[in-house]
Amino acid sequence: MKKVFINGLSAIGAQPVFEGFAPEKFVLNNEETAFCPVQPSYKEMIAPGAIRRMAKGVKMGIYTAHHALKEANNPVPDAIIVGTGIGCIEDSEKFLNAIIDNQEEFLTPTSFIQSTHNTVAGQIALEMGCKAYNFTYVNGIVSLETSIQDALLQLQFENKKSILVGGVDETAPTTVHIYKKVDRIKEYRDDEDFMHPTSKGTVYSEGAAFFVLETEKKENSYAELTAVYSSNALSKEAVEQFLEQHQLSFSDIDVLFTGNDGSTQNESAYLAFEAYFPESIRAMSKHLSGHYHTASGFALWSACHILKNQEIPAVYRRNQLQKSKLGTILIYNYDQGNHGLILLKAC
Amino acid sequence: MSDLKEELKSKIISVLNLEDVTTADIADADPLFGDGLGLDSIDALELIVLLDKDYGIKLTDPKQGKAIFESINTMAEYITANRTK
Amino acid sequence: MAKVAVTGMGIISSIGKTIEETFHSLVTETHGISKTDFLDTKLKDSRLFGEIKLSNDQLAEVLGLPADHPYPRTALLGCYALREAVKNAGITDLNSCREGFINATSVGGMDTTEQYWTSYKESTEHLRFVMNHESGNITNIIADFIGLKGFTTTISTACSSAANAIMLGARMIEAGQVDRIFVGGTDALSKFTVNGFNTLMILTDGYNQPFDQNRKGLNLGEAAAYLVLESDALVKKHYRKVLAYITGFGNANDAYHQTASSETGEGNFLAMSKALEEAQISPEAIDYINAHGTATPNNDLSEGRSVLRVFSNNPPEISSTKPFTGHTLAAAGGIEAVFSILALQNQVIFPNLNFVTPMEDVAIRPETTLKKKDMKHVLSNSFGFGGNCSSLIISKAE
Numbered sequence: 142m143k144k145v146f147i148n149g150l151s152a153i154g155a156q157p158v159f160e161g162f163a164p165e166k167f168v169l170n171n172e173e174t175a176f177c178p179v180q181p182s183y184k185e186m187i188a189p190g191a192i193r194r195m196a197k198g199v200k201m202g203i204y205t206a207h208h209a210l211k212e213a214n215n216p217v218p219d220a221i222i223v224g225t226g227i228g229c230i231e232d233s234e235k236f237l238n239a240i241i242d243n244q245e246e247f248l249t250p251t252s253f254i255q256s257t258h259n260t261v262a263g264q265i266a267l268e269m270g271c272k273a274y275n276f277t278y279v280n281g282i283v284s285l286e287t288s289i290q291d292a293l294l295q296l297q298f299e300n301k302k303s304i305l306v307g308g309v310d311e312t313a314p315t316t317v318h319i320y321k322k323v324d325r326i327k328e329y330r331d332d333e334d335f336m337h338p339t340s341k342g343t344v345y346s347e348g349a350a351f352f353v354l355e356t357e358k359k360e361n362s363y364a365e366l367t368a369v370y371s372s373n374a375l376s377k378e379a380v381e382q383f384l385e386q387h388q389l390s391f392s393d394i395d396v397l398f399t400g401n402d403g404s405t406q407n408e409s410a411y412l413a414f415e416a417y418f419p420e421s422i423r424a425m426s427k428h429l430s431g432h433y434h435t436a437s438g439f440a441l442w443s444a445c446h447i448l449k450n451q452e453i454p455a456v457y458r459r460n461q462l463q464k465s466k467l468g469t470i471l472i473y474n475y476d477q478g479n480h481g482l483i484l485l486k487a488c
Numbered sequence: 489m490s491d492l493k494e495e496l497k498s499k500i501i502s503v504l505n506l507e508d509v510t511t512a513d514i515a516d517a518d519p520l521f522g523d524g525l526g527l528d529s530i531d532a533l534e535l536i537v538l539l540d541k542d543y544g545i546k547l548t549d550p551k552q553g554k555a556i557f558e559s560i561n562t563m564a565e566y567i568t569a570n571r572t573k
Numbered sequence: 574m575a576k577v578a579v580t581g582m583g584i585i586s587s588i589g590k591t592i593e594e595t596f597h598s599l600v601t602e603t604h605g606i607s608k609t610d611f612l613d614t615k616l617k618d619s620r621l622f623g624e625i626k627l628s629n630d631q632l633a634e635v636l637g638l639p640a641d642h643p644y645p646r647t648a649l650l651g652c653y654a655l656r657e658a659v660k661n662a663g664i665t666d667l668n669s670c671r672e673g674f675i676n677a678t679s680v681g682g683m684d685t686t687e688q689y690w691t692s693y694k695e696s697t698e699h700l701r702f703v704m705n706h707e708s709g710n711i712t713n714i715i716a717d718f719i720g721l722k723g724f725t726t727t728i729s730t731a732c733s734s735a736a737n738a739i740m741l742g743a744r745m746i747e748a749g750q751v752d753r754i755f756v757g758g759t760d761a762l763s764k765f766t767v768n769g770f771n772t773l774m775i776l777t778d779g780y781n782q783p784f785d786q787n788r789k790g791l792n793l794g795e796a797a798a799y800l801v802l803e804s805d806a807l808v809k810k811h812y813r814k815v816l817a818y819i820t821g822f823g824n825a826n827d828a829y830h831q832t833a834s835s836e837t838g839e840g841n842f843l844a845m846s847k848a849l850e851e852a853q854i855s856p857e858a859i860d861y862i863n864a865h866g867t868a869t870p871n872n873d874l875s876e877g878r879s880v881l882r883v884f885s886n887n888p889p890e891i892s893s894t895k896p897f898t899g900h901t902l903a904a905a906g907g908i909e910a911v912f913s914i915l916a917l918q919n920q921v922i923f924p925n926l927n928f929v930t931p932m933e934d935v936a937i938r939p940e941t942t943l944k945k946k947d948m949k950h951v952l953s954n955s956f957g958f959g960g961n962c963s964s965l966i967i968s969k970a971e
Contacts, residue, residue: 190526193505221826227707228729237690240768245615247541250533253769254831254958257679258708258729263959266826272843275826275961276737279681279729281709287726291741298748319693323703373713374722477704478713479725529833533772550774
């Protein structure tokens with residue numbers, strides 16, 4: 142099987158990550174129930190004529206896609222694949238509110254167009270003039286995972302060489318309000334940390350992360366992206382089989398990166414999964430990025446830097462195990478019935 | 489008529505989210521689409537709603553917009569002749 | 574060359590709740606375009622729709638769901654069609670092999686979200702529906718309904734979504750990643766979508782007329798349809814009856830405009846060309862084109878031009894079946910794959926209803942009556958917003 146490498150990446154999230162990997166600048170927030178992203182200035186790279194209508198998810202997507210490609214020396218991608226849990230939800234809300242408030246009168250197309258799930262992938266293609274394969278996955282917590290799975294399918298089986306893949310999600314005020322009512326987002330938070338959740342609901346946020354996956358290993362490659370797995374059911378045997386397919390056992394995983402989202406609802410799934418890996422360094426990132434459907438992009442972005450630097454910053458750690466070499470990282474996410482795994486190796 | 493033209497310019501800037509444009513930047517005879525202000529077909533649909541909402545003019549065929557939205561002058565003339573509010 | 578067996582299919586649209594009803598409507602030229610009975614929209618007086626004449630309560634009853642179920646209409650239609658597909662394929666050993674479900678939807682559970690949006694904000698009455706707005710949850714509801722455990726995903730590429738689901742499923746079987754996979758899409762009519770299309774001024778006030786000089790736009794419809802794809806090994810092992818084969822697929826982006834197609838239909842051209850390349854057949858081998866044919870001025874022009882380019886100005890018989898069902902968005906590629914398989918199984922080309930006057934700019938003359946023809950390969954097009962263009966080639970089972 143052909144190996145696949147991550148040769149470029151870029152992220153925007155609740156930490157100043159678009160500037161590069163600087164965990165010393167990360168700020169822990171144990172008070173708020175929603176984090177705001179630290180955003181770059183988009184005007185420098187997107188023309189004013191185009192930017193005026195763009196949803197924030199589109200802007201985050203175009204920015205990170207552009208920078209990930211730039212880092213990989215601007216290949217012409219054979220495919221653009223985007224994952225998003227709920228798409229450009231802010232414009233969805235705008236259009237829905239307009240329909241209801243104006244009784245279906247005087248509606249304008251812009252927010253409708255921006256609301257369609259495939260708008261981020263479409264506008265990236267439009268900005269780049271890229272006529273290649275273009276796909277959008279909208280599958281909850283594993284939206285990015287299935288996007289990567291498609292990219293691997295093309296790189297490993299279909300002779301493709303370079304693929305742009307990423308995840309993006311937005312927050313919007315009414316969605317946050319309603320998600321609080323159904324215990325998806327915490328109503329209150331008072332110094333409650335992600336390590337020890339005591340209440341239902343996550344801490345919500347938004348962000349984007351894009352990656353350039355290629356079959357060629359380059360000097361600046363971050364990591365080998367070995368495999369992805371997603372399913373609506375996951376047993377210990379299934380995880381074991383998945384690892385075996387890649388000649389690994391539980392104890393070979395140096396760092397287990399889990400998507401603990403600060404809610405008591407999903408904590409048992411994460412604890413059960415963690416228990417399979419008593420010998421691994423345990424790490425997490427949603428206390429930094431907040432939870433959103435494609436927050437595994439933030440985790441993957443972090444894991445790439447950790448493998449490249451061979452050092453795991455304290456801010457990510459859940460235990461204090463030490464390893465002489467960081468060779469393998471497994472990222473696990475779970476929510477609403479969906480399980481996702483991303484397996485990375487140092488290269 | 490000149491009041492209407494000024495009104496149209498500020499409405500266009502606000503409806504189309506033309507952040508870096510001021511009313512002074514738009515001359516009455518300048519083309520709004522293509523080389524002028526650079527508006528496109530989605531903007532034309534937005535302007536059709538503007539005609540309906542603010543001036544009570546309903547267009548049923550987007551092609552009609554082409555002549556009407558040529559410039560601030562043509563827009564103002566059409567609105568003056570057809571407005572119902 | 575790809576060759577992935579289709580061993581079952583299920584469909585529900587405004588022209589039928591079973592394969593048999595659907596085929597009967599197609600051959601008797603019975604369309605399903607009407608005034609709406611269920612969709613509560615201000616546009617109901619001025620627009621016609623391909624609405625399925627079953628209320629949510631009726632659908633829930635047919636599916637054996639409790640009255641207080643939390644399922645949007647999109648999920649109900651999907652459950653119905655996937656159950657039909659499983660039945661049609663005669664599958665009794667679900668979860669016995671590496672299985673998956675690839676679903677497609679454009680707006681997920683928007684039909685209930687828009688109905689209860691104000692209530693969500695102000696009361697607690699309908700909150701059970703909230704999370705089922707998410708497209709991924711629609712997919713899991715449908716997978717759970719038939720009891721499928723395995724790989725599930727959801728594709729949302731506007732009007733090409735279900736064609737992309739079929740394409741991905743075929744590719745995963747080809748790569749040996751799954752043994753059996755259910756692929757297709759579901760979309761219910763919603764005020765959100767109907768008004769969205771209305772703001773783009775591409776809804777006709779009458780019946781849609783694909784490829785007609787005087788076409789005025791589309792009718793929106795709702796539907797769900799799924800195919801069962803199986804690996805050769807599984808087909809042989811279980812002596813499965815093969816209905817047809819997926820032999821080609823192509824995906825490209827037009828990269829021209831957020832909603833409109835380029836004048837030349839570059840993305841369409843690339844998608845069709847890639848599908849032919851994948852199937853390793855020349856354009857002359859295509860016996861029938863089931864066109865995207867939405868009847869918007871823009872689509873039919875660019876699709877027509879790109880078809881003429883792919884087929885060197887000599888295309889085979891072509892028709893759009895959207896006058897029967899309306900444009901069913903994320904489900905369209907699924908129902909049209911079913912229609913293409915029915916065409917191959919029965920060796921008939923379904924008519925392009927409502928066609929009167931040929932287009933002046935493009936020499937495309939769709940079939941207007943039911944036509945018998947010996948056919949091996951059908952090309953099915955699905956082109957969507959965001960520049961998403963997909964083509965499938967479906968071939969006759971030997």
